[in-house]
Amino acid sequence: MKRQTAILLVSAHALSLAKILQRELDATIYSRNELGGCSVIPSYSGFLEEHADELSAVIFIGAMGICVRSIAGCIRDKHTDPAVVCVDSSGRFAIPVLSGHIGGANELARQIAGILGAEAVITTQSDNAGLWALDMLPQNYGWKTEASHAELNECIARFVNLRPTALLLDIRDRGTDWLERTLPPHVKVYYHFEDIPLMDTALVIAVTPYIYTISSIPVLYFRPAVLHVGVGCRKNCNPEGVAQYMEEIMAANRLSPLAIASVGSVAMKKDEPLLEVLHKRWEGSALCIYTAEELQDIKVPNPSEKVHEVTGVYGVAESVALKSAKDGLLVLEKQKGLLSEGNNFTFAVALDKDVMRGGHIEIVGAGPGDPELISVRGKRMLEKADLVLYAGSLVPRELTYYAKEGAVVRSSAGMDLEEQFALMKEFYDKGLFIVRLHTGDPCIYGAIQEQMAFFDRYGMSYHITPGISSFQAAAAALRSQFTIPEKVQSIILTRGEGRTPMPEKEKLHKLAQSQSTMCIYLSAAIVEQVQEELLQAYPPETPVAACYKLTWKEEKIYRGQLKDLAAIVREHNLTLTTLLVVGEAIDNRQGLSRLYAHEFKHLFRK
Structure with missing residues (x-):
């Protein structure tokens, strides 16, 4: 099994570059010269002829000519040859030389360029044209294909020459989502074989478990495990x-x-x-x-x-x-x-x-408010949604601007649960894609349990995309680490007891006995009660922060001490979208962890 990455150092003065790549890529450096940290070999071509079958990748640092002459004797098949990348001795360029797609040389060149701050010089046509690497799709997404090398090459030739291509998607998975998201202009998507205009199509790419009879044009089948x-x-x-x-x-x-x-x-x-x-x-x-x-x-x-x-x-x-x-x-x-x-x-x-293709509901955590703090996946879900149902009073409308043109965008603020369910089911039954957009992370006071019970009852497809919670936004805004080595190692996310009763063992005065960092949601309206309970365990001088609309344009943060918490909230008329943070971790700069205080102390020396 090929596992080793070899760095062949042709230019001795580029040893520092080789050592950087060695550390980042877990590679072994070989050189014809006796240099510190290098294994000495008599010749590069001889080394490769003897060890090519053991290598997954070879990185030449030096002249391209030497690289080409050295690998010439061991080039056999792009499906088995190692990836070969040549890096110039100044570290400005990383050039794939052999096994660009299948062997991974193109991706390795990009990785090397990122490590060195260099430029990856990719010559593969599909890469330069922004097209799919058809021969890499099975490896990337766990699909199989029955196409021979010759058949695959014929399909690739038609595809990269921009011939009209039909993409048939009988199933839906991570790979098909990516294909739809990155669709080239000469490719059109079909979800039913009978809809494909075969007379006007030069290639069919089919991600499907089904077999179709097509004799007039090439069909490249990808078989997902379904x-x-x-x-x-x-x-x-x-x-x-x-x-x-x-x-x-x-x-x-x-x-x-x-x-x-x-x-x-x-x-x-x-x-x-x-x-x-x-x-x-x-x-x-x-x-x-x-x-x-x-x-x-x-x-x-x-x-x-x-x-x-x-x-x-x-x-x-x-x-x-x-x-x-x-x-x-x-x-x-x-x-x-x-x-x-x-x-x-x-x-x-x-x-x-x-x-199975059909309706789907994605429950998406919108993050604390700033549209840039939604996850990449969450943004992608919004961009493909046919219906966006968002928690209007808690989620800024700016987040819905990611929705595609023609999508229906509704606020759930004026709807009861039955109305929300009816709207989502209407779109679902049409086989459409729905995003239910919740503030922060849906698992924290997200009220998704009732929705999931409904989805389960009707056998509806759904998934949860997590989001950044306001407690994480609070830590960032306060420039605080909510844990202190050897003092505070727990963060409690909770709420005060309002109309919703709290379990006896979770009442604030009992949780406060741990002296952990406490983040208290949905409790600004009962702040006097919250303060009274916390004072049963925390010292009156304990740092507190009242964080209003974290990461929103209207964000306000008020610091103080626990004994003044209620006054701070009342004085500034803080409302539902306020997170209360309590604990000595706020603004704490004492107590370096043992890791940084000892093992890595040398990193801080001048």
Whole structure:
């Protein structure tokens, strides 16, 4: 297995550059000269001819001519050759020389350029044109392809020459999201094969588990791992020929075996030789074993009383496939097989629910308020949303400006839960993308539990994108580390007891006994009560901060002592969007951690 990165130092005076790269890339430096920290070799070409198969990357530091002559004798195949990058002796340029895409030389050149502050000189056409590297997509996103090298090269040629290309997306995953987000002008997206105008298309790129019949133009298939196979069989079923039989049946039903994500069965079949053979045959597949209790509530289209008597479930193959697919779509109902006397088996195939195209709800943490403090993913979700439903009184409207033209943007401030659900479901049922935008991080007083219960009840697809919380914004605004070595090692996020009762063990005066840094949400209206409880444990002189609309344009921060907290809040008419911070960590500059005080003290010496 290729693991080593070798730095071949041709220019001795560039040793300092080589050592920087050695440290950053965990590499070994080789040179023909005896230099400190270098392994001496008799010749660069001889070293490469002997060790090329052990190397994942080679970095030449020196003249391009020497680099080219040195690698000439060991160039074999771009799919197996190591990545080779040449760096000039002054560290100004990093140039991929061999295995740009497949071997990773282009990416390595960019990494080296970042380390040295150099320029990566990329000559690959797709990179320079801002096009996808089609040969890298399987590696980047865990897809497979049945295309030969020649077929792949033909597709790449058509693609980089900007021939009309159809992108067929039958599923949705991280990779397809990226493709849609970075769509080149000559590519058009289709979600149904029958919509593709084949007469006007020079290439089809299909991310799909399905097989289509197209003979007029090249089709580049990418097979994501999205199919789950459930298997039932007689005891000690002979596995010979079964995998090939299943693959033939799948292909006849337009399903590619390369898209298999898992194979599984019921617990009583876990030691069957057939399962082991199938698991090994379908490389990268997971082996899923379920108890009868885990499968008994799954409804199958082809129930069998006989199977139930033996296994405790009405259909092993179908129930296992559906269980592994998270109750997705059964794309191949139970198939019966008998390749030899007494060796009965059944199998079924289901499509993973998480990749099925349709409506989706993304619960997004908007951050504390500043539109630039939303996560990159959160911003991306807003940009693709068909509906943005945001918490109007808590989220600045500026955050919704990321929404695409034509998106519906609504505030939930005047809606009850039923109205919010009805609006989201209306868009969801149309197969559209919805962002529910919450302040801060949704898990902290985000009121998402009721929404998720609704989504679960109706089997709706949803996901949570976390956000920066106001307590983190408070620490930044106060220029404070909320933990002090050997004094304060905990941060408590809580609220005072208003209309919502607090559990007895979580009342403020009990939490305050820890003397931790305390961040108190939603409590400005009951600040007198908060102050009274905190004074039962904290000294009156404990530093406090009342933080109003953190990171908003209207941000205000008032510092003081705990004994004056209520007066500070009342004097400045602070309202709901106020976070109260209490603890001696505020503005603390004492107590360096042991790490910096001892092990790294030399870093601070002049």
